[in-house]
Amino acid sequence: MSKKRSGNDVFTGGNPGTPPPPGAAGWQGPTGNVLKDEFGLEIPVESIPIPSRGLVYPPDHPLHMCETVDIRAMTAHEEDILTSRALIKKGTVITELLRSCLCDKRIDPNQLLIGDRNAIMTALRITGYGSEYSVEVQCPACDERSRQDFNLSTLPIKRLTCEPVANGANVFEAKLDDKLTIRYRYLTGTDETMISQMNERKKKQGMEASQLITTRYSYQIVSVNGIDDKTKISMFVQKMPSKYSLALRRHMDDNEPGIEMQQQMVCPHCFEVSEVPMPLGASFFWPDSKR
Numbered sequence: 588m589s590k591k592r593s594g595n596d597v598f599t600g601g602n603p604g605t606p607p608p609p610g611a612a613g614w615q616g617p618t619g620n621v622l623k624d625e626f627g628l629e630i631p632v633e634s635i636p637i638p639s640r641g642l643v644y645p646p647d648h649p650l651h652m653c654e655t656v657d658i659r660a661m662t663a664h665e666e667d668i669l670t671s672r673a674l675i676k677k678g679t680v681i682t683e684l685l686r687s688c689l690c691d692k693r694i695d696p697n698q699l700l701i702g703d704r705n706a707i708m709t710a711l712r713i714t715g716y717g718s719e720y721s722v723e724v725q726c727p728a729c730d731e732r733s734r735q736d737f738n739l740s741t742l743p744i745k746r747l748t749c750e751p752v753a754n755g756a757n758v759f760e761a762k763l764d765d766k767l768t769i770r771y772r773y774l775t776g777t778d779e780t781m782i783s784q785m786n787e788r789k790k791k792q793g794m795e796a797s798q799l800i801t802t803r804y805s806y807q808i809v810s811v812n813g814i815d816d817k818t819k820i821s822m823f824v825q826k827m828p829s830k831y832s833l834a835l836r837r838h839m840d841d842n843e844p845g846i847e848m849q850q851q852m853v854c855p856h857c858f859e860v861s862e863v864p865m866p867l868g869a870s871f872f873w874p875d876s877k878r
């Protein structure tokens with residue numbers, strides 16, 4: 588780790604000496620909840636912001652209405668998780684990493700929204716290896732690949748600003764016009780695993796992992812004009828006019844809590860400046876592996 592990090596500026600990029608205003612985003616710094624082993628080493632525990640603000644978790648969930656969650660920094664044990672072939676094959680490395688580092692063992696990382704998982708994952712990366720992240724990115728203008736440096740501590744947190752239809756429900760309402768109202772949910776770790784396993788299966792059968800949008804809708808749409816029958820929804824999705832599809836996707840994307848992964852890059856080949864999704868490659872947790 589090249590740079591000593593000062594605590595609560597990890598996401599906000601703000602001055603760590605200034606306490607954030609009440610309810611503001613940002614790190615609260617070490618909680619004093621510190622593990623000490625026989626060697627007198629301290630494994631820091633940090634309180635990190637949850638983008639969903641816990642609004643989507645039911646009242647009996649440990650994160651219900653919680654703005655932050657405590658994590659323990661990674662140790663050599665987590666490096667074992669990151670290199671476990673069995674977990675890599677199952678596609679559950681990140682889930683097990685999160686499980687291992689969440690202080691409250693009642694929290695099941697599979698139930699967390701993707702955006703909340705990404706926030707915890709990014710925080711673990713920063714506390715473990717620092718905030719500099721160097722990764723190969725493809726230029727959207729000329730398709731050439733180049734190495735880009737990102738600063739993870741400056742990625743903005745997108746906090747949930749739109750209220751779910753009920754307290755503690757992962758259900759949101761998009762009124763697309765006076766004829767069409769769609770209720771949808773945000774994907775969790777479990778959904779992500781199921782979708783990627785399905786895509787893997789399709790690839791093995793020689794099918795293309797296309798139908799990205801309709802697959803996503805089949806997981807996210809809860810009801811259409813009050814109709815919640817799965818078969819009817821799936822028929823609707825196949826025939827949905829693209830005008831509505833686009834409006835729905837905007838509603839979903841604009842309100843999705845998480846970490847802003849769209850970053851600017853300057854291509855060294857064509858000098859074009861583009862917005863690209865920051866890839867989460869192997870070097871996210873192995874920063875020196877490809878240097």
Ligand SMILES: [Zn+2]
Nearest residue numbers: 726729854857
């Ligand atoms: Zn280029």
